[in-house]
Amino acid sequence: MRSTIVSSESQVRADDRAHVFHSWSAQGLIDPLPIERALGSHFWDYQGRRYLDFSSQLVNINIGHQHPRLVAAIQEQAAKLCTIQPAFANDKRGEAARMIAEIAPDGLNKVFFTNGGAEANENAIRMARLHTGRHKVLSTYRSYHGSTATAITATGDPRRWPNEPVAIGVVHFWGPYPYRSPFHSDSPEQETRRALAHLRDTVVFEGPATIAAILIETVVGTNGILVPPPGYLAGVREICDEFGIVFIADEVMAGFGRCGEWFAIDHWGVTPDLITFAKGVNSGYLPLGGVVIADEIAETFRERPFPGGLTYSGHPLACASAVASMQIFKEEGIVEHARALGEDVIGPELAILAEKHPSVGEVRGLGVFWAIELVTDREARTPLVPFNAAGPAAAPMNAVAAACKERGLWPFVHFNRLHVVPPCTITEAELREGLAILDEALTVADGFYTA
Incomplete structure (x- = not known):
C-alpha cells in the first residue's frame, strides 16, 4: 500500500515539475x-x-x-446541460443572477457574469468608463484587484510593479489604515476624516471631470484585512455623488459570508454603483465571478451595446453551483x-x-x-x-x-x-x-x- 501511495505522489510531482507553469513563481525555486x-x-x-x-x-x-449538496448540484447540471453560449437564456444563469440581485443592496438588479474576480473588476471599470465618458480610475495602494491588464494596474501592491506599464488612467491614493496611519492619525475617527480629505484632494487635483470610478476593496483582503474605520465608506459614497463618480466595491474576497454578511458593505449600509464578486459565490468549485450593476448604469446599455463578453460568461455548470451554494448558505445559516x-x-x-x-x-x-x-x-x-x-x-x-x-x-x-x-x-x-x-x-x- 505504501509503495502505491509513494508512486502516485511521485507521478504527480513529476508531471507538475515537467509541465505545469505556476503563477507568481520562479519555476525552478518551487516544490508544490x-x-x-x-x-x-x-x-x-x-x-x-x-x-x-x-x-x-x-x-x-x-x-x-x-460540500455534498454542492457537488451533487454540479453533477445534476452536468447530466442536463454542461454548456451553452451566453447569447442564449439559461435557467441556472437567470436564477443565479436573480438570487445575487436579491441579496445585493437595493437598486442593483443586473448581473454580468465573468470567470473570476480579475475579469469582474476589468469589466466593472469598462462599465464605469462608458457610463461616465471619463477615463481615470482611482484605487488604493494597499489593494489587489486581479492580474488582467487594467485590474493589475489598479492593484496597489508590489505585484503591479513587474507588470508595468500595462493600462493608462489609473491613479493610486492612500486608504485608511489606523494601525499604520499614512495620515499620522491618533484615532479611527481622525483617520476617517484625514483619509477622506486626502481622497477628496486627490479627486480635485486629478480633475473630477476626468475620473470615471473609485475602486475600493470594501475590506482590504490580501494586503492586510483592513476594516474601514467608521464613516469612511459613507464618505467615499458622498465624494462619488458630489463629482458624479462611479463607486465600485470590490467584494471578490470579502463577499458571500466572509465578513459575516452576504456582502461586506452591508456592515455599513452603503450602496455602491457596482459590486464585483467571485471566490465565495460558489467557493471556487467552478470558475465564476461577476459584476452586480446599479439600475442607472444598466440603463446606459439599454439601447447601446456593451462592448465586452466572454465565451464562458454565465456558464451553466458554474451558475448551477452558485445557485446551490446560496441555497445552502441560507438553509444552513x-x-x-x-x-x-x-x-x-x-x-x-x-x-x-x-x-x-x-x-x-x-x-x-x-x-x-x-x-x-x-x-x-x-x-x-x-x-x-x-x-x-x-x-x-x-x-x-x-x-x-x-x-x-x-x-x-x-x-x-x-x-x-x-x-x-x-x-x-x-x-x-x-x-x-x-x-x-x-x-x-x-x-x-x-x-x-x-x-
Missing part, C-alpha cells in the same frame, strides 16, 4: 505539495497528512471543501455562523493571543476574515519582516509559517501578517484547534522580538 483529497475544513497530502485549512485555499472555499464565529470566538481568542505574545502588534477583522500583524517592537510597530520581503529577509515569517504546517495547520501568510481565514463552515472545535496551533507558532515569532 501534491494534494490527494479534501473535505470540509481539511485537506490531505499523499502521505495521509491532514491539514486544517486556515487559508480557505486563496480565501475562497467559504462553504468548505467537497452559514452567514450567521460566520458572523458568530468572528464575534464569539475569533475576536476574543485573538485578543488573548495579542496579550500573551509580544510579537503581536494588532489583530483586526470581521466574521472569518482576520489578520494578526506581527512586529519586532510594539511601541515602534516595526514589522516582523520588511515590506515585500524576499529571500533571507523573509526568514522570520517563513519560520512562523513552517511552525504552523509542522503542526497540521495550513496558514495564509502575507508580508508580516498571519491571516485567520478558514472556511465559513468551520466548526467551533476546529477553529479552536487551529487557534491553539497559532498560539504555539507565535512563540516562534516571539523569538524575533527585539524590544
